[in-house]
Amino acid sequence: MDCREFQELITEAVDKRLHTPIEHHFSAHADTCPSCRNEFERERITKSVVHSKVQHQDVPNDVSESLLAAVENLRPASRNWLTIIFGETFLNPAVALVALLFVAVGAVSLLQKNNAVPLASNRNIITQSLNNYSAAMTGALKPTLISHDASDVKDYLSKDTPFDVSVATLDDCDWCGGVLSEIDGVRLVHVVYKIGGEGLLYVYQVDMNEALRGNKIGLPENAKASLAKTGWYFEQTPDRCNVVLWRHKNTLCAAVSKIGRDKMIALLSEKDPW
Amino acid sequence: MFGFFLTVLNPSHSLHKEFEREAIPHSDILYNYALRMTGNADDARDLLQETFLKAFRFWDKYEKGTNVRAWLFRIMKNTYINVYRKAVKEPDTVDYNDIQNFYNVIRESSADANDLQEKLFGHLLDDDVTKALEALPEEFRTVVILCDIEGLTYEEIAEFVECPVGTVRSRLHRGRKLLYATLFEYAKKRGFVGKD
Numbered sequence: 151m152d153c154r155e156f157q158e159l160i161t162e163a164v165d166k167r168l169h170t171p172i173e174h175h176f177s178a179h180a181d182t183c184p185s186c187r188n189e190f191e192r193e194r195i196t197k198s199v200v201h202s203k204v205q206h207q208d209v210p211n212d213v214s215e216s217l218l219a220a221v222e223n224l225r226p227a228s229r230n231w232l233t234i235i236f237g238e239t240f241l242n243p244a245v246a247l248v249a250l251l252f253v254a255v256g257a258v259s260l261l262q263k264n265n266a267v268p269l270a271s272n273r274n275i276i277t278q279s280l281n282n283y284s285a286a287m288t289g290a291l292k293p294t295l296i297s298h299d300a301s302d303v304k305d306y307l308s309k310d311t312p313f314d315v316s317v318a319t320l321d322d323c324d325w326c327g328g329v330l331s332e333i334d335g336v337r338l339v340h341v342v343y344k345i346g347g348e349g350l351l352y353v354y355q356v357d358m359n360e361a362l363r364g365n366k367i368g369l370p371e372n373a374k375a376s377l378a379k380t381g382w383y384f385e386q387t388p389d390r391c392n393v394v395l396w397r398h399k400n401t402l403c404a405a406v407s408k409i410g411r412d413k414m415i416a417l418l419s420e421k422d423p424w
Numbered sequence: 425m426f427g428f429f430l431t432v433l434n435p436s437h438s439l440h441k442e443f444e445r446e447a448i449p450h451s452d453i454l455y456n457y458a459l460r461m462t463g464n465a466d467d468a469r470d471l472l473q474e475t476f477l478k479a480f481r482f483w484d485k486y487e488k489g490t491n492v493r494a495w496l497f498r499i500m501k502n503t504y505i506n507v508y509r510k511a512v513k514e515p516d517t518v519d520y521n522d523i524q525n526f527y528n529v530i531r532e533s534s535a536d537a538n539d540l541q542e543k544l545f546g547h548l549l550d551d552d553v554t555k556a557l558e559a560l561p562e563e564f565r566t567v568v569i570l571c572d573i574e575g576l577t578y579e580e581i582a583e584f585v586e587c588p589v590g591t592v593r594s595r596l597h598r599g600r601k602l603l604y605a606t607l608f609e610y611a612k613k614r615g616f617v618g619k620d
Contacts, residue, residue, distance in 0.1 A: 161593050161594075161600070165571065193600050195604070196600045196601075196603050196607065197572050199548065200553060200603065201572050203554070204573050206456055207455070210465075213451075217448070220476065221444070298470060298507055299477075302477050
């Protein structure tokens with residue numbers, strides 16, 4: 151074996167992958183060539199130092215738990231109650247029949263309870279958005295899924311939602327999250343963005359036609375007129391909370407935040423031009 | 425039969441069970457890879473979570489019976505490239521030719537020094553080695569992590585990074601050379617080896 155052949159085998163020798171006859175030739179060359187032996191030793195030492203100094207770490211328990219919870223949260227929200235009832239511990243048919251009866255009687259109320267999100271009794275969409283923004287700020291409204299990837303949140307919120315959900319990839323956004331709720335059978339989508347150094351941006355979404363009908367969700371006349379004329383509506387509350395309404399396909403979106411109006415519009419219009 | 429009835433009623437239940445059984449057990453190696461690539465536990469946790477959320481979303485695309493660990497690893501690597509690499513300041517670029525020259529010089533030094541050198545390198549701080557590892561170019565760092573820390577075979581690594589076994593070997597060789605050069609500098613700074 152010459153030096154060139156030896157060089158080519160160094161890495162596999164360090165990782166003990168050489169077959170016996172080749173290994174003998176390799177060792178014989180190392181014994182007679184200090185330079186090659188040095189190179190082999192240096193690679194061996196490097197592997198040994200990395201292996202001993204950078205230890206494999208077990209996944210912390212809380213990481214495992216949050217991982218399972220996050221995956222679990224991807225289950226469509228409307229199916230949670232089915233899972234509870236038809237879980238593996240309920241394989242006994244008699245128990246399942248009782249469960250079926252329970253489902254028939256209580257499914258709707260249970261579903262609504264599971265999806266409960268603080269909502270104002272006032273059906274005005276602007277008032278509701280402001281109240282939900284406050285709830286998000288205090289933690290009373292919690293996203294059931296949080297991700298750095300807007301598409302994860304969008305996919306999660308879009309399941310079983312009869313209108314287009316808007317979750318934009320915003321600049322300076324640390325994370326975004328979402329939660330679903332219903333009010334009198336009307337699906338509502340809530341998206342929360344954490345904007346680095348600026349606070350929260352909350353976006354309320356509902357079917358545009360539902361909002362225009364006004365039976366269950368109300369849209370003030372001035373906002374309706376502005377939306378029809380310009381495609382958007384802006385309002386600032388006395389405590390300097392900015393509300394922006396716009397249309398995204400067949401969806402009415404209402405964004406609330408205390409970040410400046412211009413920044414808010416720049417953020418949203420860049421990704422979702424209205 | 426009742427099980428079938430349950431599955432029909434609630435397919436997401438069996439999907440979750442299957443995912444938890446097949447994919448979640450690999451969180452250990454993925455967490456460690458994430459830790460070494462991002463350099464901190466918080467980002468590693470986020471990267472791990474995003475990887476599994478994506479994996480679950482595309483679980484129907486995973487070809488049953490193939491290497492699920494390699495599939496998950498590729499999702500993590502792509503997520504890292506798309507999200508984290510942009511946010512992290514790239515380490516100073518290492519000129520491999522400079523390292524090669526350095527290596528050719530020290531290659532001629534005395535073989536007797538190796539035992540001593542192993543002991544001296546053993547005195548390096550864990551943080552020094554971690555820092556040297558994090559400074560490696562990404563393609564070299566990946567194979568060094570998978571081989572020298574996680575103990576994967578060349579064949580497994582080749583499947584993970586989707587390249588031939590020969591490429592894994594050459595990346596390992598070059599990665600370890602770069603690491604050695606960095607560690608040698610750290611050892612000099614700490615006075616473990618001579619300044620010359």
